[in-house]
Amino acid sequence: MSFYKPINIQNDLFFQLSDNFVTKTSETKHATMKRILPVIVLSQFCCTSLWFAGNAILPDLTKHFNIDANNLAHLVSAVQFGFISGTFLFALSGLVDRFVATRIFFVCSILAAFCNISVVMVHTTESILLISRFLTGFFLAGIYPVGMKIASDHYQKGLGKSLGLLVGALVLGTAFPHFLKGFNTNYSWEFVLWATAGLSVLGGSMMVLLVPQGQYSTVAKKIDFRAITTGFKIHNFRSPALGYFGHMWELYTFWAFLPALILSYKTQHHLTDINVSQWAFVIIASGSIACVVGGYLSEYFGTKKVAVFALSLSCFCCLISPIMLMYASVPVLFGFLLFWGMVVIADSPLFSTLVAQNAPIESKGTLLTITNSIGFSLTILSIQIIGILSNVINPHYLYIFLAIGPILGIAMLLKKAS
Template identity: 55%
Template structure:
């Protein structure tokens, strides 16, 4: 049965509305520090709380096989409502650092029932052309990631409380859309029981393992690059005092352009092998990591910004493709669990990468530190190549 043409747009819109919970806090962080009298170090803690909540949430959802045992659309809706409520809790005037951390943690926890579950819903509908479908889906997330930088441009237009209230309303709207307009997909095969072994079972498949490790390498680079885009722009202006940047707007463009790259990657995957397109994007982003120190020395702001825009495209273009490979190489009964597991490990890796680079920047002012991001793509490429090599060896015997 061919799905309605409205299904994919509804999934994409719902995903964007609900994942806005993730990034809204970043856009109002300075206001939270001022309003509640927090120290500057609290910014990092509040940002990490959402990530940590998401990691714990994906772990729990994976172990309990939530997305495979229950209707994914209903799971998505329930988590959208709960995530919106915890996001709204931040506006309470009696908040302390502890309560703010709790609200952000549980917002992240319930995002585990939104982001990977949204991909599971898409996989249940689009067995063919899944790369293109997930390209649109991840593209919506990328635009959501970039959105806080645009919010900083409009900081004087809306109060920080209005921003949080609006994003909670958006999440509720997205959840309602998903539940009312996207029934269970034709390729869904529900699991009847909790499979506690599923967390380890999925990695026995060599093709799944290759795709997952490629994704992990990609995640080592991705969120750290996004986190440090404003810092890279600031560093460049310090090295070249005659140059000035509109850093919030440029950050939005550099990160947001990745949404277009996700869609382009999805269409390319229909013309070429999905794995090959993912390999090319990972190779190019790894090359950007290696040559990045050279660009800081160039006395051309156009070249520097163009380089960051290109990096912003190739760093994310492979994300929906790896998710496609993960979904295609997991059995139907645990497809949602497999996507959730990979997200859990991938986002845990991002915390290590961000903290490592942040620590390295306290040791040195050298821009060589960004080369450490190449470690992820290198290991990811090795995982993809080793799988191809082992497959050819089996075919020759």
């Protein structure tokens, strides 16, 4: 008896073509994923250059608009208040989870750019200037946290590395206006506003045209007012969110008072060869490197461990700051501030990663946004307290109080679920 197996040429050909199609589809998808991240990162850099545009040209604005010295703090804080208001409204309305995120990013980038340059285009008073900066911050709420949501919609594996690049872009963006003013004093204050507005339009256009909807994204059909309270009941979400709040207590106050810190050291030691704007740009911008490095390290050592380590280092910098400000030479102080500028932001993308990974997928955008809103609210409180203390105690000891945030943040991260 003989047995034979019939050959089905059509079936063999079908499976071969299917395998080829799957392979090519996988390769195309991988290539697309590699292309998307640089676009998101570059878009984030372009749009967040609006953030410190007003701070970088503050002396020019003060002179041009005859701003009262007592109102300077309001001008500096206007963007922060706008951002807090915007993130709170976005989170409460659930807009980020109800509409396509790239479109929200684009619309907000255009509106923020317009608000940024409105003071150049119309007859401006001090009140209009404050409103302009407030609204710029308001629409930045549709850029920074929404950019993180877009990244998390595309990347689950390697999210820490992706958000490290994204927050690194934010750091470079916020430092960029200082670069424009500090490295070329011939640039007018109007040019800084036009340049950052143009970058914002470019960044928003790139995002909406080149970044498709992510494979992990969802669009909610209705507003869920319980999304925020539900999220904070989850320990794995609540713990990194509280750690992020401790981190934010230190971060923006350090950035805000950095020029004053450098100027104080320069005055005390009777130095003339320190360019405060250049130092501020380099120190703040160095944080972008730390964000990227922290993201890569998180893949090997774990996101939470690297976040705790970075937060501990920045806490240490707070505690030893009086010694450095009193006794360090110029090179040593610059090296110390450069290190501090790196570790103070290195944990930011790691906290965002932990928040995004542990938030319910249907309310991820809302919870990322409200976390940003609360975190930035704490920056206002921290800045105001340090501002008050600066009139009471020796400036050398001022930055010890920033350690309160990292200490509490570490405690929240290490706390076990009850």
